[in-house]
Amino acid sequence: MTLPPDLLPLSAFDGNWQNYETELYRIFLEEIAHGGLRFRGLPVRCRRHTEVSGRWASFWHLVQEGPVEDKRLPDLRRCERIRWVPWMIMNGDAHPAIQEWMNARGAEVNWLLWYQEEYLVVLGRRMDCWLLKTAYCTEKSGRIRQLRRERDAWIAAGGGSGP
Known part of the structure; x- marks a missing residue:
């Protein structure tokens, strides 16, 4: 059974948020937006518009949380798991720990796609x-019960x- 990729913590960048965000965005573009992902025979696309700070809209939904678009804040747990997105899409239909x-x-x-009741891809x-x-990470007990x-x-x- 394949495990998800290792987490990518902010501490690996000595706490430098700008360098961390740059690497997260590079991963997003390379492995997700331009990664040739397919799910159940169809390509997976990402929303580009409306870009914020020159970054695609889909990127922000993978690394930030909050109900109001222009007031969303970085979520380090989401950031650390950015490589889980393509891994889950590629392995969802065959991996026993990913429920669909x-x-x-x-x-x-x-x-x-829900990995071990910890991380959800929509x-x-x-x-x-x-x-x-x-x-996003599903850490709230009410959300886990709902899912x-x-x-x-x-x-x-x-x-x-x-x-």
Whole structure:
């Protein structure tokens, strides 16, 4: 069984946030945005617009948290796990520690990949691709319970064969 990539902590950059963010963005572009990722036969795309500080919108959703777009703050746990995103997308359908299910939020259909109830990747279904919407650590007990209920209900309803 393949393990996720090692964490990339801020301490590896002697606490220098600017150097850390630059490396995170390089990884994002190389391994995610331009990494040729595919999920269930379709390419995975990232939102570029609206760029903030010259960085793609999808990047910020992988390294920041908060409900208000222009007030989001860096989340070191998300940052450390940026390499988990491509790893989970590439291994989701075959790795026993990654659970998958579909949900709907209004007209949006999403596919969720959840690694050991610790880290969640959300892909939005589009006509000819998947859109990487976000990824984050699931550390709050209420959110974990909600995800478990949603996953279990999807399985009980006969889910499991994929979109």
